[in-house]
Amino acid sequence: MNPTLGLVALFVVLAATVGFGVYGLRLSRATSDFYVASRQVSPLMNASAIGGEYLSAASFLGVAGLVLAYGVDMLAYPVGYTAGYLVLLLLVAAPLRRSGAYTLPDFAEERLGSTAVRRVASVLVAVIAWLYLVPQLQGAGLTLQTVAGAPRWAGAVVVAVAVVGVATAGGMRSVTLVQGFHFWLKLTAIAVPALFLLLAWRSAGSPALTGPDVPHFGHTTVVRVQDPVRFDVRSPVTVQVRGGLDGLAHGPAGERVQLGDGDHTVAAGAELTFPAGAAVPHQVDLTPATGAQWAAPLSGAGGRSHPLYAVYSILLATFLGTMGLPHVLVRFYTNPDGHAARRTTLLVLVLLSVFYLLPTVYGALGRVLAPQLLLTGQTDTAVLVLPQIARAGLGGQLLAALAAAGAFAAFVSTASGLIVSVAGVVAQDLLRGSTRGFRWASLAAGVPPLVMATATSGLPVADAIGLAFAVAASSFCPLLVLGIWWRGLTDLGALCGLITGGGLAAVAVVVTSVRGPGRGWAATLLEQPAAWTVPAAFTVMITVSLLSRHRISSAHVDRVMLRMHLPEEVGGAQQRTP
Known part of the structure; x- marks a missing residue:
């Protein structure tokens, strides 16, 4: 890749990010602008912003890398990422918007009347956000290294500084503008090179994507x-x-x-x-699928143990974990009403369905156009390097620079949303919810993931983010579903369920991150924990709630449930201002 063009592309993305952040500062007048953009974001703008922050390193780089190496089983990730919004649409979006809460801990305290549940929810918000942030920063380091040969820590530092600056400048107003712009940039940056890649594949005689053995070099x-x-x-x-x-x-x-x-x-x-x-040789820790395995579902591609369990656990984590991601949920508080929240979710489904067709194309074509990535182990760079490999000269360099710009937009927009979600919780719980407190919290929220990203090499980005989804699915999914739809949920039941599900999933994440991939049932259960931690969380919440029914305050629960389930024009939902 031409380092000059790559750096120019990254500079343009960062300059545009800072520009939108400054413009957002001019629009931010009240404290509610920093937290929820005064609840005046239109459905299309909000859907674009959600797409901008949701299409992270896992979406832009990781899915293509996993499909390249392991084949069709890895389509569970984009399917789950998209389908999660269907559950969000049906069960959560409108009631959550009507609840009047600003953050997930706000919702937990409002629904259950417990500061203990709020504190645990606050800790889980930070844990999930940091787990999600680390692979974003590591992906930024990988991109800058690929583009300019810089050390990996440099990209992480650049993105961390940019997103903290945007968050402290204008809060949710600035972040909404940045993320909306970044979605359309990412869609363009991945779609345009994909078209040229397909043309290059056809001009090469449409070589078969699969074969009986490992990939072979098509030329010297x-x-x-x-x-x-x-x-x-x-x-x-x-x-x-x-x-x-x-x-x-x-x-x-x-x-x-x-x-x-x-x-x-x-x-x-x-x-x-x-x-x-x-x-093509392969990196020792990679073990890619052969051609036959690559195209066959549940074939144990890449030597992965118990593929049926792994695929269904990935689907469960991504399907249910979406509703537990704090940086996604906070966006629904910015809609004017519950109807707008539902329209936003429908638009998100459309936008994500279009986008997720494209990383799969990169992964499939990478098998024949860039099989050497299996040797270096840098399969996550397929989106970045394929355009220049397939198209020589200035045209290929420009396409590669465009892809690099889209990748950096993915890191910046997702990291911005995560920083805002953590900063909102920290500022509300520890710094009295002031604008100044929000800015200090934004700075504090970016330090731990930056340290973790520069100190560890990490897993493939899609795998790493999948673990964050598992923690979200095992904690906030049961809290939201039961809290919105079952009046029998008690504060004690919610507290025990959050600690059980979130704690078990977090332990599995830590063990997997430290130890790396393994073999056998024990390793599989830890690498993909959602299939057992989610049922455990639901079971504990329901069982403990049934045993502690005396703790329910009927008048309080009825008032909150009516607010969530009656339309605004009927229920007159109260909106709180920090």
Whole structure:
């Protein structure tokens, strides 16, 4: 990728982000502007903003990378990401908007009358947001490294500074403008190169996307390695080597080396030239699917254990976790009324359905146009590098720069929403809900994920964000569904369910992140915990609530339930101002 064009594209995105943030500051007059944009955001603008913050690193980079490596089973992610809004539309959007709450902890306290439940909900908001933020910052580092060869921490720092600046400048007003702009930028940045990629694939004779074995290089291919890689060779091959390989240095003129079966280690900065038709080696920790597995559902692609359980657990996490994401839910508080909240959700479904067709195209074409990504392990960069690989010259460089701009927009818009959601909770609970407190909270909210992102290498971005969805599905999904639709939920039941579901999922996330992928049932249950943590949370909430029915205040519950379920013109829902 041309570093100059890439950096120019990133600069334009950041400049536009700062510009919208400054403009939002001019529009922000009252405290409610910082928290919910005075509840005056139109459905189309709100849907664009939700799409902007929801289409994160996992959507723009991670889905394509997982499809490239593991095949059709990974379509569970985009299906779940989109279908989650159907549940949100049917069960949550309008009642939550009518509740009058500004944050999830607000809703918990208003519905249950418990400060203890509010505190636990506040902690979970921060945990989920930080789990979601870390892969955004790591994706930013990967993008800047791919574009300009910068160290990975640099991209994380740039995005963290930008989003904290936007949040402190104008709060929700600024963030809404930024995210709406970023959605349409991302859709353009992924759709235009995809069209040229399809044309390149057709002009190459439409080579088959699958085969009986691992992918093969379609032509003589030079693989440049940015970081040290240990890869596995299944079929002996003779390559031209420049740089370090298996502990030996090879001069700039290059040397022919026979790679035998087994593991090999290549140093950073080395170049390996593979002949046409050679089988593509793969990074040792990657274990990609063969052609037959790649196209077959539930085939255990990539050596993943118990694929049926894993796919259904991913679907459950993404399907139910969407309603528990604090940065998504806070956007529904910005709608004028419950009807507008439903219209917003319908528009989001349309926008996401269009977008999620495209990462799948990149993942599929990456098998034939850029199989070397399986060797380097950088499958998450497929969207960034495919345009230039498929189209040489200035045209390919411009398309790659456009894709890089879209990727950075994904990180900035998602991170902005997460920072605002955490800052709103911290400012309300600890800093008395003032505008100045919101700004200090925005700064504090960005520090922990930045430290975690720069200190760890992390999982593939879609896998990492899937774990955040699992925590959300295991905590806030039961709280919202039962709190909105069952008057029998008690404060004690909600408290025990949040701690059980959220705690178990959080422990699974920590163990998986520290240990990495594993084999067998124990590893599978920890890597995809939603299938057992969500039922556990619902069971505990319902059981404890039934045993503590005496704690229900009928008058308070009736008042809150009427407010949530009667239309505004009938119920006269009260809207609170911080």
